[in-house]
Amino acid sequence: MITLDKVTKRYDNGQVAVRELSLEVPEGDICILVGPSGCGKTTTMRMVNRLIEPTAGRILLDGEDVTDVDPVGLRRRMGYVIQQVGLFPHHTVADNVATVPLLLGWDKARVGDRTDELLELVGLPPADYRDRYPHQLSGGQRQRVGVARALAADPPVLLMDEPFGAIDPISRDRLQREFLRLQETVRKTIVFVTHDIDEAVTLGDRIAVMDVGGELARFGTPNEILSDPGSDFVADFVGADRGLKRLDVMTLERTDLEVPAVTLEVALPLAEARRRLDDAGWVHAPVVDDGRLVGVLRRSATEGDAAAGRTVGDAAVALDARVGEDHTLKDAFAALLLDDAGWVAVVDGDETLLGVLSAEHLHEVARHRAR
Numbered sequence: 001m002i003t004l005d006k007v008t009k010r011y012d013n014g015q016v017a018v019r020e021l022s023l024e025v026p027e028g029d030i031c032i033l034v035g036p037s038g039c040g041k042t043t044t045m046r047m048v049n050r051l052i053e054p055t056a057g058r059i060l061l062d063g064e065d066v067t068d069v070d071p072v073g074l075r076r077r078m079g080y081v082i083q084q085v086g087l088f089p090h091h092t093v094a095d096n097v098a099t100v101p102l103l104l105g106w107d108k109a110r111v112g113d114r115t116d117e118l119l120e121l122v123g124l125p126p127a128d129y130r131d132r133y134p135h136q137l138s139g140g141q142r143q144r145v146g147v148a149r150a151l152a153a154d155p156p157v158l159l160m161d162e163p164f165g166a167i168d169p170i171s172r173d174r175l176q177r178e179f180l181r182l183q184e185t186v187r188k189t190i191v192f193v194t195h196d197i198d199e200a201v202t203l204g205d206r207i208a209v210m211d212v213g214g215e216l217a218r219f220g221t222p223n224e225i226l227s228d229p230g231s232d233f234v235a236d237f238v239g240a241d242r243g244l245k246r247l248d249v250m251t252l253e254r255t256d257l258e259v260p261a262v263t264l265e266v267a268l269p270l271a272e273a274r275r276r277l278d279d280a281g282w283v284h285a286p287v288v289d290d291g292r293l294v295g296v297l298r299r300s301a302t303e304g305d306a307a308a309g310r311t312v313g314d315a316a317v318a319l320d321a322r323v324g325e326d327h328t329l330k331d332a333f334a335a336l337l338l339d340d341a342g343w344v345a346v347v348d349g350d351e352t353l354l355g356v357l358s359a360e361h362l363h364e365v366a367r368h369r370a371r
């Protein structure tokens with residue numbers, strides 16, 4: 001959808017901000033430009049919508065050279081969101097969102113419908129927010145209005161320059177999650193600038209790591225970059241905890257799961273449970289009731305006189321080492337650390353036990369997963 005072909009930008013003072021940068025952004029992908037301050041991220045982004053003209057090289061949008069397109073028309077095909085949102089302070093939220101559709105001459109009813117639809121989409125119920133002014137919103141809410149405004153005329157491309165940069169970490173996490181959910185609905189081709197590698201890893205389908213002087217240090221999926229940074233600069237930039245960060249970009253897959261050596265039904269007598277644990281050499285076993293995970297049985301609970309005549313259900317205790325199947329390997333690892341069991345139970349939306357992941361197997365899966 002967007003191709004940069006050996007793009008260079010030399011400013012009038014001789015400063016080379018971007019040097020022979022080549023990138024391809026497939027349709028519907030989020031491409032993150034990340035790198036230290038001054039490495040040319042903003043310059044690159046602004047060349048895409050021709051707020052800045054390249055000195056050399058070509059930029060193609062859908063196969064068409066952007067320098068052949070009228071810049072105003074070009075920018076209408078690209079929503080633009082920046083850190084200081086740039087909402088008009090004396091216009092209501094609705095009027096801010098409606099800016100581009102009104103410029104395009106849409107009729108009032110269509111603009112009104114579109115505005116409400118978008119406010120709903122970004123989590124600002126129109127009945128509450130339509131008539132507010134920007135100063136009556138939190139920073140995160142203003143940012144959402146900025147996103148709604150950028151999406152108003154349904155452009156195929158969104159350019160976002162540190163849109164969550166000025167937001168506190170907790171709200172930023174929430175905005176990032178909402179943003180990914182929104183992207184599932186709207187499927188735009190997005191170029192997103194940040195200097196925060198965690199944000200890049202969380203949001204990016206592909207990440208371009210840039211070095212000072214506007215050189216491309218590495219381009220690839222988060223997993224590719226974290227598993228193989230390729231240079232000391234990129235390894236330093238992504239951080240010494242890149243192994244952990246990788247766990248965050250890998251979701252659990254059913255084929256990763258192990259069948260537990262012992263699974264115990266609630267109605268089973270404890271004496272029988274102990275025999276099964278001992279046969280398997282297990283100390284902790286998941287306990288299920290009609291397939292649903294209800295807890296864990298520890299071998300110690302099967303010992304002594306108190307165990308006589310009791311069932312697994314009587315002696316089972318809550319299990320912290322459990323995680324939903326839609327979670328990441330990092331969530332699984334975090335849950336694993338919360339319990340002595342040595343494995344984490346993976347359940348579906350109905351709490352049905354799908355399998356377990358032992359610490360050893362989790363390590364193996366993380367090491368060998370290609371993506």
Ligand SMILES: Nc1ncnc2c1ncn2[C@@H]1O[C@H](COP(=O)(O)OP(=O)(O)OP(=O)(O)O)[C@@H](O)[C@H]1O
Nearest residue numbers: 011013015017036037038039040041042043044195
């Ligand atoms: N108009 C300009 N004239 C001359 N040099 C400029 C101009 N704009 C930016 N630069 C320089 O170009 C380089 C790249 O700037 P750019 O804003 O693209 O970097 P960035 O990676 O977005 O930085 P940051 O993360 O700090 O926003 C910097 O060294 C900057 O000083």
